[in-house]
Amino acid sequence: MQNIDDYYNILFISTYEEMAKRAELVSKDLGIEVDIIRGLNLSNSVQAVRKRIQNRVVDAIITRGGTALKMKEEFNIPVIEIEVTILDILKAIGKVKKHVKRIGVIGFPNIIGNISSLSEFLDIEIIEIQINSIQESTEAVRKASQLQVDAIVGDRIAVETAAEFGIYGELIVTDSYECIAKSFYKAIEIANMRKNQLAKAEELRLITELTQSGIIAIDKDGMITLFNAKAGRILNIKPELALNEPVDKIIPGFNLTRTLVRKQNEFDEIVNVNDKYIVLHKAPILINEVALGAVATFDNLEQIQLIEKKARKKLSEKGHVAKFTFDSILGNSKIMKDIKERAKKYSLVDSAILIHGETGTGKEVFAQSIHNHSLRRNGPFVAVNCAALPYSLLESELFGYVKGAFTGAKEEGKAGLFEQAHKGTIFLDEIAEIPLDVQARLLRVLQEGQVQRIGDDRIINIDIRIISATNKNLADLIKLNKFREDLYYRLNVLNINLPSLRERIEDIPIFIDHFITLKSKEHKKIITKVDDIVILKLSTYSWPGNVRQLENIVERLVVESSNGVISINDLNNVLGDEVTENMSVLNIDEITKKTIETALKLSNNNKTLAAKTLGIDRTTLWRMMKRYNMS
Known part of the structure; x- marks a missing residue:
């Protein structure tokens, strides 16, 4: 703790010895060491004070009468006069x-x-x-x-x-104990006020000088009263040349005097100053609705982009970056367009989202897209596959741990994935696989926005958005007491049900084209043609593995293809027994009906082109459509 003697620097100017002795007694009783200047004439007293302030800051001077007046004239230091009765x-x-x-x-x-x-x-x-x-x-x-x-x-x-x-x-x-003690108390009070003012001034100076933003302040007349070093570097203007100058003369592009007149905040304004794009924030200083000045903070737009790039790189090194956006989601079917629009709306709020969909329907792609469309886009995106982590690791990975929490724990402890997702999004895939006791801890995160590391009694506040996903029916698991009902309702504030590929067969040709382009580049192959019957046939399968399974099949087709053409023979060779064993082929009537539907969609409902794709004449197509009640 700092000694009180080190805290106060008070000078006591005594005009006679008894006064000095009384001051010594008072200072001893108060526990304050005071520098006493004894019995000098006025001129010498001034010189003595001048000498002392060269080496240290003097908080206050205590003296009396004409000496007090002289000290006030000579120095910018608070002077406390000893009361004369x-x-x-x-x-x-x-x-x-x-x-x-x-x-x-x-x-x-x-x-x-x-x-x-x-x-x-x-x-x-x-x-x-x-x-x-x-x-x-x-x-x-x-x-x-x-x-x-x-x-x-x-x-x-x-x-x-x-x-x-x-x-x-x-x-x-004037040597009464009471009068001198009274002056000491007043000196201490003023010294405290002065130190607080100096501390605040130094605090403000450090904030303005250490901040990475430029800061400018003006008074009610538009004269610059503050111009920090960073402002000088950004604008290439020396601060000493800007201070006490009209702001409209030094930086006309800022329109800071307009802020005085409008009395309104103006944020995120982009202006061009000296061929530099600046991101500018302005606010008036209002006291009782009277504008007494204005403040502007600003940054170099290029520098902001560079910092953001570095931050993303750092997050990328940790694997906490979302790479997919809504533009990454393929499909023109109405059902997918509707889901994308709903997901975009959901991205603008922080409520928990539960995504349900079969394996391979793109649940994480949607989660990443929601993150990148949200206000948290610059924060981390932490993806956790709850089914991939063994129970013994799941809890410590999610919540973290402190030193010595368990055998094998890192010496320095570890921040959990919830902490790492602070100010961002955490994606909990396969949420149904979380054990019940871990579900209870997850519920606290959702309710309180707090986590507690294993082995620690300290509570850590976090700010995250939770998106979870599953391919199981959580309502059924609740009935079986395998999933907490209260957690379900916390996770399922907003929900998205992703359709299977068989529910959006009109999107299959788009996926085929996309995967052919992707896999051709990957395997250094050139594909110039895909037979229509291949696309037609691929559109009739039920695809239990959905988009992921389709991607695998297309990759095999690209590898197997010859002469730049993917033919029906290639498809038959690739599929083999997978059609009957893994793809749950539809019955003959379902296949026929689905084949006709696909051909019509591929031909934009042109029956002549559809019949040609199917290898039948228009009359046969018409009869088949009538048989299956197809309009």
């Missing part, structure tokens, strides 16, 4: 009245008051000469001399001047 003046008069007939009392009006009115009570003539500055002391003594006073009572300056005129001087002594 009427009793102090009467004591000084009492010391000389036995030897003289006429006494001149010189002092300031607030000190000597109407002292001459006491003449009749003291049985001596008292002439009061009031002064308003120490410069008037000499003239006051001269006047007293002309009035033929026998002695002068006053402060040190008055007494010293009286000696020059050959007049006896009696010093008004």
Whole structure:
């Protein structure tokens, strides 16, 4: 703890020894070490103070009378005057009245008051000469001399001047313990205020100088009162040349005086200054609705983009970056268009989202797209496959742990994935696989926005958005007591049900084309043609593995293809037994009907083209459509 002696730097200027001794007693009682300047004349006292302030900051000066006035004139340091009482003046008069007939009392009006009115009570003539500055002391003594006073009572300056005129001087002594203690308390109070002000000023200086943003402030007249170093570097303007200059002259493009007039905040404005694009935020300083000034903070747009790039790179190194966007989601079917629009709306809020869909329907692609469309896009995206982590690791990975939490724990402990997702999104895939006891801890995260590392009693506040996904029916698991009902309702605030590939067969040709382009490049193959019957046949399967399975099949087709053509023979060779064993082929009527539907969609409902694709004539197509009640 800092010693109180180190905290206060107070000077006490004593005009006589008894005053100094009393000050020593008071300082000892208060536990404060005070620097006492003893018994010097006025000029030497000034020099003594000047010497001391060269080496340290002086918080306050305690003295009295004319010395106090002189210190106020010479230094920008708080001066506390020791109170002079009427009793102090009467004591000084009492010391000389036995030897003289006429006494001149010189002092300031607030000190000597109407002292001459006491003449009749003291049985001596008292002439009061009031002064308003120490410069008037000499003239006051001269006047007293002309009035033929026998002695002068006053402060040190008055007494010293009286000696020059050959007049006896009696010093008004102020050495009462109470008066000096009172001045000490006031000095401490002022010293505290001064230190707080200096600390605030230094704090503001450090904030403005250490911040990575440019900061400019103006007064009500539009004159620049603050221009930090960063502002100078961004705008290529020396701060000393900008201070106390009109802001519209130095940086006309900022329109900061307009902010004064409008009395409104203006954020995220992009302006061009000296061929640099600046991101600008402005706000007026309002007191009782009166604009007393304005402040602007700003950054170099190019620098912001560079920092964002570095942040993304750092997140990428940790694997906490979402690479997919809504543009990555393929498909023109109505069902997919509707789901994408709903997901975009969901991305604009922070509510929990539950995504349900079969394996391979693109649940994580949607989760990443939602993150990248949200206000959290610059934060981390942490994906967790709850089924891939063994139970023994799942809890420690999600919530983290402290040193020595369990055997094998890292020496320094570890932040959990929830902590790593702070200010971003965490994606919990296969949420149905989380054990019940871990579900209870997850519920607390959702309810309180807090996590607790394993082995720690400290609570950590986090700000995350939770998106979870499953291919199972959680309502059924609740009935089987395998999933907490309260957690389900916390996770399922917003929900998205992704369709299977067989529910959006019109999108299959788009996927085929996309995967052929992707896999051709990957395997350095050139594919110039895909037989229509291949696309038609691929569109009739049920695809239990959905898009992921289709991608695998297309990759095999690309690898197996010859002469840049994917033919029906290639398809038959690739499929083999997979059709009957893994792809749950539809029955003959379903296949026929689905084949006709696909052919019509591929031909934009042109029956002539559809019949040609199917290898039948238009009349046969018409009969088949009638048989299956197809319009």
